[in-house]
Amino acid sequence: MQVIVFASSKGGVGKTTSALTLSSVLTHHGAQTTLIDADPNAPLAVWAKRFPDSVPQGLTVKTAFRTDVADIIDSAADPYVIVDLEGSRNEEVSVAIGRADLVLIPMKGNRLDADEAVNVIKVIRKQESIFRRAIPFRVFLSQTSPVIVDRGMRDICKQMRENGIPMLKTGMVERAAFKAPFALGGSIYDLNEREAKNPLAAITNAETFAQEIRDILIGTNVRAEVTTHA
Ligand SMILES: Nc1ncnc2c1ncn2[C@@H]1O[C@H](COP(=O)(O)OP(=O)(O)O)[C@@H](O)[C@H]1O
Ligand SMILES: [Mg+2]
Numbered sequence: 001m002q003v004i005v006f007a008s009s010k011g012g013v014g015k016t017t018s019a020l021t022l023s024s025v026l027t028h029h030g031a032q033t034t035l036i037d038a039d040p041n042a043p044l045a046v047w048a049k050r051f052p053d054s055v056p057q058g059l060t061v062k063t064a065f066r067t068d069v070a071d072i073i074d075s076a077a078d079p080y081v082i083v084d085l086e087g088s089r090n091e092e093v094s095v096a097i098g099r100a101d102l103v104l105i106p107m108k109g110n111r112l113d114a115d116e117a118v119n120v121i122k123v124i125r126k127q128e129s130i131f132r133r134a135i136p137f138r139v140f141l142s143q144t145s146p147v148i149v150d151r152g153m154r155d156i157c158k159q160m161r162e163n164g165i166p167m168l169k170t171g172m173v174e175r176a177a178f179k180a181p182f183a184l185g186g187s188i189y190d191l192n193e194r195e196a197k198n199p200l201a202a203i204t205n206a207e208t209f210a211q212e213i214r215d216i217l218i219g220t221n222v223r224a225e226v227t228t229h230a
Contacts, residue, residue: 001078001080001081002080002081002101002102003073003081003083003099003100003101003102004022004080004081004082004083004101004103004104005082005083005085005096005097005102005104006018006019006083006084006085006103006105006106007085007093007097007103007104007120007123008085008087008105008106008107008117008120009087009089009116009119009120010087010088011086011088012087013087013106013107013108013113013116013142013143014106014142014143014172015084015085015087015106016039016044016084017172017179017182018104018106018140018172018209019035019044019082019083020044020047020084020181020182020187021187021188021209022206022209022210022213023035023080023082024056024181024187024188024189024206025206025207025210026080026210027057027058027059028056029210031058031078031079031080032060032080033058033059033060033078033080033082034059034060034061034062034076034077034078034080034081034082035059035060035061035082035084036061036064036069036072036076036082036084037061037062037063037064038072038083038085038086038092038096039084039086039087040065040086041086043084044061045061047061047181047182047185050185051186053185054186054187054190055186056186056187060076060078062076064083064092069092069095070095070098070099073096074099083096083099083100089119089123093123094123094126097127097135098127098130098131100136100137101136101217102137102138102220103135103138104138104140104168104213105117105120105121105137105138105139105140106139106140106141106142106172107139107141107142107156108141108142108143108144109141109142109144109152109156109157110152111152114156114159114160117139117160120137121137121165136216136220137166138167139160139165139166139168140168140170140171140172141153141157141167141168141171143172143173144171144173144174145173145174146173168209169212170205170208170209171209172206173202173205175196175197175198175201175202175205176196176197177191177196177199177201177202177203178202178206180195180196188206189203
């Protein structure tokens, strides 16, 4: 089981949207996935309840309340478990990060978001010391323009690199197709041109994003095995 946790110290950066998108790609390619909604506002649980017939096959949506996120993660039986957290720093966030095989931190590409990302990394470091294990994480760009890469964003990425903060090569571009499933049900794979412009571009973006994450998870497993046998 691989536990992927989306975390940020504030809301609105793209955790929920990216969590649903990643889950959609994994299930579309046949990987059973549990999506845990650990946000008290329950956006994913609401989506699943509102459109029960279009929840992708192989996707199980569960809700976690303040105290039981660890139990919900541990009781999941699927190869992928994706946790969508509330955008704040609380006990539940720390607990979920403590269970993660990979923490993903979205960032919109401005200075403030970069500082927020550093706050999450502090929580990760703390959990690493409590659990005495490395917790892999990546920051990724969210809601970026599909056409423009502005100077400020390039500078921030450069600074992240210089500070040794690992970033995903693939970001989640700003596209109506990523929002549409919340209004229409289902996933990016169910959209037509009328419902959202260029759904195929969104699918390509999402699949590249998911592939990079799978590669990271495989890589961390290989390293873990090497350490065990050493
Ligand atoms: N890749 C994206 N493309 C278009 N809109 C997005 C994208 N990611 C997030 N949004 C929009 O930005 C807002 C915040 O996103 P959300 O995923 O709810 O963030 P969070 O879970 O971090 O609070 C929502 O209105 C959502 O529709
Ligand atoms: Mg959210």
